[in-house]
Amino acid sequence: MSAADLTISAARAALDTGELRATELLEAVLERAALTEAQLHAYLTIDHEGARRAAVDADAAIAEGRAGALTGIPIAVKDNMVTRGLDTTCASQILAGWKPPYDGTAVARLKEAGAVIVGKTNLDEFAMGSSTENSAFGMTRNPWDITRVPGGSSGGSAAATAIGSALGAYGSDTGGSIRQPASLCGIVGMKPTYGLVSRYGLVAFASSLDQIGPFGRTVEDAVTLLEGVAGYDPHDHTSWPGEMPDFRGSLGRGVEGLRIGVVDELSGDGYEPAVIARFEEVLAALESAGAEIRRASLPSFELAVSTYYLVAPAECSANLARFDGVRYGLREPGETVEQMMAATRASGFGPEVTRRILLGTFALSAGYQDAFYGQAQKVRTITINEFEQAYESVDVLVSPTSPTVAFEVGERSEDPLAMYLSDVCTIPSNLAGHPSISVPAGTDPNGLPIGFQILAPALGEEVLFRVADAVETLVGRAEMPVLEEVAR
Amino acid sequence: MPIEIDIAHVARLARLGLDDDVLATYGAQLEVILEHAAKVQSLDTDGVEPTAHPLGLMNGFREDVARPSLDRAEVLAQAPDATDTHFRVPPALEQE
Numbered sequence: 001m002s003a004a005d006l007t008i009s010a011a012r013a014a015l016d017t018g019e020l021r022a023t024e025l026l027e028a029v030l031e032r033a034a035l036t037e038a039q040l041h042a043y044l045t046i047d048h049e050g051a052r053r054a055a056v057d058a059d060a061a062i063a064e065g066r067a068g069a070l071t072g073i074p075i076a077v078k079d080n081m082v083t084r085g086l087d088t089t090c091a092s093q094i095l096a097g098w099k100p101p102y103d104g105t106a107v108a109r110l111k112e113a114g115a116v117i118v119g120k121t122n123l124d125e126f127a128m129g130s131s132t133e134n135s136a137f138g139m140t141r142n143p144w145d146i147t148r149v150p151g152g153s154s155g156g157s158a159a160a161t162a163i164g165s166a167l168g169a170y171g172s173d174t175g176g177s178i179r180q181p182a183s184l185c186g187i188v189g190m191k192p193t194y195g196l197v198s199r200y201g202l203v204a205f206a207s208s209l210d211q212i213g214p215f216g217r218t219v220e221d222a223v224t225l226l227e228g229v230a231g232y233d234p235h236d237h238t239s240w241p242g243e244m245p246d247f248r249g250s251l252g253r254g255v256e257g258l259r260i261g262v263v264d265e266l267s268g269d270g271y272e273p274a275v276i277a278r279f280e281e282v283l284a285a286l287e288s289a290g291a292e293i294r295r296a297s298l299p300s301f302e303l304a305v306s307t308y309y310l311v312a313p314a315e316c317s318a319n320l321a322r323f324d325g326v327r328y329g330l331r332e333p334g335e336t337v338e339q340m341m342a343a344t345r346a347s348g349f350g351p352e353v354t355r356r357i358l359l360g361t362f363a364l365s366a367g368y369q370d371a372f373y374g375q376a377q378k379v380r381t382i383t384i385n386e387f388e389q390a391y392e393s394v395d396v397l398v399s400p401t402s403p404t405v406a407f408e409v410g411e412r413s414e415d416p417l418a419m420y421l422s423d424v425c426t427i428p429s430n431l432a433g434h435p436s437i438s439v440p441a442g443t444d445p446n447g448l449p450i451g452f453q454i455l456a457p458a459l460g461e462e463v464l465f466r467v468a469d470a471v472e473t474l475v476g477r478a479e480m481p482v483l484e485e486v487a488r
Numbered sequence: 489m490p491i492e493i494d495i496a497h498v499a500r501l502a503r504l505g506l507d508d509d510v511l512a513t514y515g516a517q518l519e520v521i522l523e524h525a526a527k528v529q530s531l532d533t534d535g536v537e538p539t540a541h542p543l544g545l546m547n548g549f550r551e552d553v554a555r556p557s558l559d560r561a562e563v564l565a566q567a568p569d570a571t572d573t574h575f576r577v578p579p580a581l582e583q584e
Contacts, residue, residue, distance in 0.1 A: 101562040194542045208540060237548030238541060306527045317502060324503065326575050331568035337577045342505030354504060358514055359521060361502040362493055375528050377538030382531065384539060416517055417524060433542020458543055 003028035004164035005480060008073055008221040011167055015062055015072050022058035022072030025167075026051055026116055029074040033118070033165035035487040041140050042150075042160040044079045045087050046119035054116040061114050070228045071114030076166035078157050079120035080127055081212070082201040083107050090203050091125045091135035094348025095329045104201015105236065106170065106212050106229040113228050118166050121156030125350045126320065127177055127205045129153050130422040133413050134352045141409070142185060143481040144448055148406040151181030151422075154215070158185040161215040162481055168225050169215040174206050175308050176401075176426025178213045179438040183401035183451025186440050186478045188222045188468070189215050191426075193458050194433030195240035197226075198233030206315035207238070209308075209430040218477060219439065219469045223247045226461075245459050250466035256290030258467065261394030263455075265301040266425050271403045274444035279400050282441050282452050285474040286467075294394055298386040303379055304427045309420055310363050310376035311431070316353075317360030323348065355416060384432045391457045396467050399425050401438040401451030429455055435464050439471045440478035449478065491522045 003025045006014065014020035033046060051074065058072030077083070080090045082100040089095045103111065110117060124134035132140040132155025140155040142148040143163040150159045154171025158181035161169045171178040173191035182189020190213045197212040204210060214225030226247055233239045262283065267276065287293050325331035325344035332347050334340030349357065363372035390397060402425060412419040429436035434455060441452035452471055456464035495515035499506055506514075560573070569576040 098566060101558045101566065195545070208542070234550060238545060240543065240545075241548075300531065303528055303531060306525045309521060309525045310528065321503075325568060326577055327563075328566045329568070334578055337580045338503065339505070340578050341503045345503050346505040349504075354506070355514055355517060355521075357502050357504065358495070358498050359518055362498045362518065362522075363525075365498065365501060371529065372522075372525070374538060375531075375533060376525075377540065378533035378536040379528050379531055380539040380542075381536050382533070384542065417521060420521075431542075 002032065002164065004032040006167065007218050008167050008216065008224050009218070011073060012069065016067060022055040022062065022116065023052070025072065026055040026074050029118060029165060029167070032163065035483070036143070036163050036165055039141060039146050039486050040143060040159050040163060041138055042121055042156040042163070042165055043076070043119045044089060044091065044122050044137055044156070047086055047117060050086065051116050051118050054114070058114045058116060068113050069224050070110065072116060074116045074118045074167055075110065075225070076118050076121045076157055076160045076169040077107060078123055078154050078171045080123060080172060080203040081107055081170065082203065083117070083120065086120065088120065089137070090127070091123045091137055092348065092350065092353065093136045093330060094323045094344070098328050102201065105198035105233045107201060109229050115228065121154070121160055121169060123156060124153035125353050126203065127153040127172055127174055128316070128352050128356055130176070130180060130419050131412065132156060133409065134350060136350050139409065142406045143486050144186060145406065146486065148408055148448070149184070151184035151402070151406065153177040155181045157215050158182055158187060158189065161217060162187050163483070163486060164480065168217070168221050170212055170225065170229070171215060172202055172210055172212050173430065174209045174312060175430050176423040178215065179426050179436060179451070179453060180402050180423060182215055182438045184406040184449060186449030186481070187215055187217055188219055188437065188439055189213070190222050190226065190437040191429060191435060192226060192230065192461065193240065193435045195238055196230045196244065198236040198239045200233055200235035204319040206312040207319060208315060209312060219465060219472050220251060222437070223251065223465055245461040247461050247465055250462050251469045253466055254289060255286055255467055255470045258291045258396070258463070259294055259394040260286060260291045260467070261294050261296035261390055261397045263301065263397050263399045264295055264297045265299065266399035271400060272405065272444070275400045275403060275405065275450050278441045278450045279452060282471055282475060283398070286470065289470060289474060296390045296394055296397055298383070298390055298428070300379060300383045300386055301428050304383065304431060305420055305424055307376045307379045307431060308423070308427045309359070310372045311380070313356040313360030314363045314373045315360070317357045317364065320353070320357055380431045383428060387432050387434065387457070395463050397455040399453050401425055401453040405444050405448035405450060425453055434458050435461050437464055437468045439468045441471070441475055491519055491526065493518055
């Protein structure tokens with residue numbers, strides 16, 4: 001077994017006893033990347049030099065007894081999280097070659113904690129997509145079947161964690177961009193309550209929905225990764241200034257006495273039989289373990305995708321106005337500044353980003369703002385109210401994470417609406433700002449991973465991780481993909 | 489209800505200098521997406537307050553004191569065109 005296959009908890013123990021050095025662990029991970037990157041393309045940049053320096057520093061810290069939970073742990077970050085002096089592209093031509101002049105808060109906290117940042121992972125351009133096919137620098141493939149997508153938009157972080165070219169990773173989740181790829185790649189992926197992790201230095205897509213969160217091979221690893229970055233940040237006034245939830249406090253407590261609500265609206269037509277079968281097996285296991293299973297109805301979930309495709313593009317069209325060829329990135333020539341900007345943006349943005357900017361600009365334009373963006377914000381309120389009502393009689397809600405297993409490369413790329421519907425189960429948590437997690441729940445008959453999603457109220461991370469941990473114990477931890485199928 | 493979009497106008501607002509035939513394709517796609525998105529109008533939202541921040545945080549304040557900012561040379565080094573002190577762009581006003 002390679003050290004690249006260790007969980008973060010196991011690697012921590014081995015580093016602390018001196019059985020393993022951070023430099024050795026990093027080399028095992030880099031070797032795994034060298035074996036698999038030609039096929040998977042999980043990374044846009046691997047920072048060999050920076051990572052090796054960090055690993056040496058980590059070994060020194062461990063030897064001096066200054067190690068924290070992430071000291072010496074090789075992790076990956078999505079390439080929309082800015083890293084000082086290290087290329088940050090958002091998988092877009094418009095930012096190709098940009099070397100940011102600062103670290104985002106999450107990245108700065110990871111560096112202070114002694115984590116070893118292996119590199120920057122691939123994504124759908126500006127995190128817009130559900131398959132990682134929209135990357136300007138080439139798609140990422142699913143380590144379980146390289147003819148299929150890893151999900152998206154954080155597909156690179158999911159694939160790297162699944163195959164061992166990182167022990168864990170961070171992504172961003174605006175409508176499901178952590179949980180859906182975690183589900184499709186057979187790992188744990190978690191979106192925290194809005195505001196628990198600072199968005200300073202996360203290149204903004206839809207500011208009222210975006211949230212950084214972890215990918216791990218186990219629930220405990222996801223907890224450790226979240227602990228490493230969560231907390232108020234004066235640089236982000238939308239970050240949560242109150243007390244942090246106790247993420248770890250209820251791991252191992254089981255589900256005895258908990259009330260679990262099955263969301264009626266997230267099943268039925270369009271859900272693959274194997275997805276439903278695994279979901280129901282997990283429910284039965286939870287019930288045997290002492291949970292009470294109830295039904296819950298949240299009718300506005302039927303409008304969640306529609307709401308999202310007004311709110312997210314509207315905010316994206318405003319946020320992406322900053323990419324205009326003036327301060328960083330690409331510039332195309334133009335006689336006037338307006339011509340320069342229009343030429344730069346037409347050439348620098350890919351089709352999905354262009355489509356969403358146009359959609360959002362229209363939804364915010366004079367005469368349409370109330371009917372579209374304004375109405376969508378009111379529907380968000382209704383969704384939040386329905387959640388609150390549901391949580392009066394249940395502790396958590398559950399659903400499949402994705403209606404389908406990983407789909408074939410190219411299968412949905414010509415039909416934007418079909419791609420958007422990939423996120424039907426994950427979007428409601430973003431609209432409400434609530435935490436949510438995807439945990440592996442076995443595979444379909446072809447061996448493709450299926451995820452089980454748990455949703456909790458705002459700041460309800462303690463019960464969320466408690467149930468996730470119980471599911472992991474009941475189902476058994478997911479295997480890793482077969483390396484020989486991916487290595488070349 | 490079909491939604492008509494003046495896609496050339498929208499592209500101008502968004503500063504996207506795209507050819508007419510490309511824009512026509514986007515326009516047709518947007519009409520399909522908006523038809524789906526317009527379902528939000530089916531819900532009665534009379535008297536419902538819009539949500540902007542999901543946890544209801546309001547303005548955050550800090551002391552009005554000077555703080556270190558980004559290094560100017562490091563920032564300007566990333567610009568497509570700059571002097572030692574400024575970003576440089578083509579003329580903002582068209583010549584008469």
